[in-house]
Amino acid sequence: MxxxxxxxxxxxxxxxxxxxxxxxxxxxPDTVTLELKxxxxxxxxxxxxxxxxxxxxxxxxxxxxxxxxxxxxxxILVHTIRSVGAVSGALGKLKRxxxxxxxxxxxxxxxxxxxxxxxxxxVAGGIGLAPLRPVLYHILSNRAxxxxxxxxxxxxxxxxLLYKKELQRWRSQSSFQVEVTVDRAPASWHGTVGVVTTLVxxxxxxxxxxxxxxxxxxxxxxxxxxxxxxxxxxxxxxxxFMERNMKCAVGFCGRxxxxxxxxxxxxxxxRADRILPLLAIREL
Amino acid sequence: xxxxEGILAEHxxxxxxDKRYLALLVGCAANVRFDPGQFIFREGKEAKQFYLIRxxxxxxxxxxxxxxxxxxxxxxxGEVLGWSWLFPPYQWKFDARAVETSLAIALDAQCLRTxxxxxxxxxxxxxxxFAFMVEQRLDSTRLQLLNAYEFHA
Numbered sequence: 104m105x106x107x108x109x110x111x112x113x114x115x116x117x118x119x120x121x122x123x124x125x126x127x128x129x130x131x132p133d134t135v136t137l138e139l140k141x142x143x144x145x146x147x148x149x150x151x152x153x154x155x156x157x158x159x160x161x162x163x164x165x166x167x168x169x170x171x172x173x174x175x176x177x178x179i180l181v182h183t184i185r186s187v188g189a190v191s192g193a194l195g196k197l198k199r200x201x202x203x204x205x206x207x208x209x210x211x212x213x214x215x216x217x218x219x220x221x222x223x224x225x226v227a228g229g230i231g232l233a234p235l236r237p238v239l240y241h242i243l244s245n246r247a248x249x250x251x252x253x254x255x256x257x258x259x260x261x262x263x264l265l266y267k268k269e270l271q272r273w274r275s276q277s278s279f280q281v282e283v284t285v286d287r288a289p290a291s292w293h294g295t296v297g298v299v300t301t302l303v304x305x306x307x308x309x310x311x312x313x314x315x316x317x318x319x320x321x322x323x324x325x326x327x328x329x330x331x332x333x334x335x336x337x338x339x340x341x342x343x344f345m346e347r348n349m350k351c352a353v354g355f356c357g358r359x360x361x362x363x364x365x366x367x368x369x370x371x372x373x374r375a376d377r378i379l380p381l382l383a384i385r386e387l
Numbered sequence: 388x389x390x391x392e393g394i395l396a397e398h399x400x401x402x403x404x405d406k407r408y409l410a411l412l413v414g415c416a417a418n419v420r421f422d423p424g425q426f427i428f429r430e431g432k433e434a435k436q437f438y439l440i441r442x443x444x445x446x447x448x449x450x451x452x453x454x455x456x457x458x459x460x461x462x463x464x465g466e467v468l469g470w471s472w473l474f475p476p477y478q479w480k481f482d483a484r485a486v487e488t489s490l491a492i493a494l495d496a497q498c499l500r501t502x503x504x505x506x507x508x509x510x511x512x513x514x515x516x517f518a519f520m521v522e523q524r525l526d527s528t529r530l531q532l533l534n535a536y537e538f539h540a
Contacts, residue, residue: 187538229536259536286531290448290456293486297460298530304523305463320535326526 107219108151108174108241110212116353119159119204120145122180124197130183130265134230135195136171139180142202147177149208152215152237153344153372156207157352158182158194166190167349167367169234170208174241180205183233183265209352211372213238214342218314222250224306226327228257228299228319232265234344234371235318239273252279253306257299257323260285261292280306299323303330310335316372318344325382328375338376345370345378362387391416395492398439399465400516408509415498421445421485427468428479435477436493437469443489448482460527461486467520472496 121142128136141147148156150170159165166188172181186195197203215238223242227235235254242249254273258264264283274281282302284295295302299319308331315331317324324343331341347359347366354368362381364370370378381387392413395401401409419438421427427438427445438445440462447459447468459481462468468491471479477496503510 185539229539231539259534263536284461286534286536288458290446290458292458295444295461295463296446296458298527300530301460301527305465320539322533323530323535326530 107215107245108149108212110151110154110210111149111208113148113207113209116206116209117351119157119165119206121202122205124199124201124203125179127197127199130267131185131263133187133195134183134185134263134265135197136181136183137194137197138172139182139203139205140178148180148205149177150174150237151208151212152241153212153234154208154210155234155352155371156180156182156205156209157349158190159204159206160190160193160197161202161204163193164190165204165206166194167209167346167352168194169371171233171236172240173244174237175244183230183236185230206352209367211370213316213372214314214374215241218316219248220250222252222309222313224253224255224303224308224313224315224331226255226299226303226315226317226319226331228323228327229259229263230265231317231319231323231344232256235316236266236269238316243276243278246278250312251307251309253308254279254281255299255302255306256281256283257302257319258283258285260287261294282306298326300326300330303327303334308334308336310337310340313340315341316344317341317375321346321382325379328379338379339374341375342372343375343378345373391418391492394418394441395439398441398492400439400467400520404512408512411502411506411509412494412499415495415502417493417495419491419493421489421491423485423487425485427483427485429482430479432479433477434469434471434479435496437467437472437496438491438493440464440466440468441490441492443491444486445489445491446484446486448484450482456482467517470517470521472500473514473517 122139123142126138171183184194186192350356350358352367354365359366
């Protein structure tokens, strides 16, 4: 049985290693998944679910991106990228054979160790499913290690949903419960319509033995934590994924400082009771 | 065979409801079934009932000439469909259409309003339950309006 992957640190954190694009898969009109391999016989990157890399598009710039592949499959590095700015836009235009620079992995990981033997509810909003996908891969490879598992996924429209084929496969496997909703839909959509928090009300969660992991826009995570707390689940059992602008990714530059935390170093995964109070302070 | 009272008592809306009130509700209740595509009510028509959904999926829709049918939200097992029966002029503000074969308990609005006027304790109990549901829906609508996914990467 595979071990729980531990958060890894790169040997040379400030030097990008060249990686070659092996495959580009378009997930949605503005979102692609890139599969990368080390160029020139470079070393593969082992990571723990939740960790991220800095991806450098030469001549354009560098951005932090969650690793979205299978942590047990280290020969290939997978990133899912939504084009919203100059660098992510450039990443969205890459083709097979293009080279990018990778620094990483960085940051903290989802609490797979603590969740052992417990139920897990994963709540993802939009592109937030990407950093949670490695958790699902790990659970599927270690199914007996965990109790009931629920994936609650919300997107803006049916077109924006990620990993549609995998969602179907996960649903049909029924080794965990998958619920998907969209905020807006035409009448031709036969799935659920409503915000992702409505899904939290629809699943049978046992407050005494569940760990909740949430990833999505900050406002969505705040609403979701509130809904989960309504179910009697303590904040200490809830983990959220924080994002801030990052530069160095190793806690030197202070760009991502948030109160006493560096998001790149102490985060991006935080226990909700330790980070949520800070979100209420506007000055931060 | 399961009684209507038993079915009603199992619905989350009626959870921990006093047996006396449950009996009053049963007097206004009926089992209903909707086929996929069937309209349950249409915008502008009189809101004569509301529904406790037991099974299936029901879409609340609005029709706009420029965009066709737009689904506002879907409701499923354990949820409540309709509160326009509670407030004058008792008219539906949206269309409701079954997406899947759906089973529900229909509660007659006039019957229930009359009982609530006669027994304000029952009225207060029901209003508390509706207010909770409305608060949840308002919360969801606020999150929907924030369009949180728009710029998230």
